Amino acid sequence: MPDPTEGVLRAVPEGSLSLSKAEADGILEIAFLAIAADRKLHDEELVAFRAVAGRLRQLSGSAAAPTVSDRDFELILERFGPDLDREVAEEHLRARGAELTRPEARKLAYKVAYALALCDLETSDEEFEFDLQLIDALALTTEEADALEDEVLDAFQDIPE
8 A cells, every 4th residue: 555644745745835833733733633533543644644744844934854753743632632522623623724814725724634534545424524614614616625636636646555
């Protein structure tokens, strides 16, 4: 099986966009909500999420290297992890979506979330519902979401096993 983390990072290339710290934090929380949508945190999702956290730090200028220490990763999970309740998660999603005012940041948030959703190679009704909520929270059209999904799927092509 191809390395899903590689696909996720290809969907969010280095230097692809400069982000503010607030944008990076918002995208990171949306990313967490994406992997938690089915109420299960799979190992491959957590590995890819950690890599995304490092990449977002780079894009926001917070770190030169895309590594996230074990302690920093624990802090990130503690910050986002306690509230996996569906209603609370939807409130957070809507709030983070509203905070992302630049179209580029909203599109990147969708790409990151969609890419992370592919990591466990499973689909669920909860993930499908989350995707619809995410499109709405980010004020994307169906056509925009479809185009972004195509970009992510292209990024996953030809990944060595």
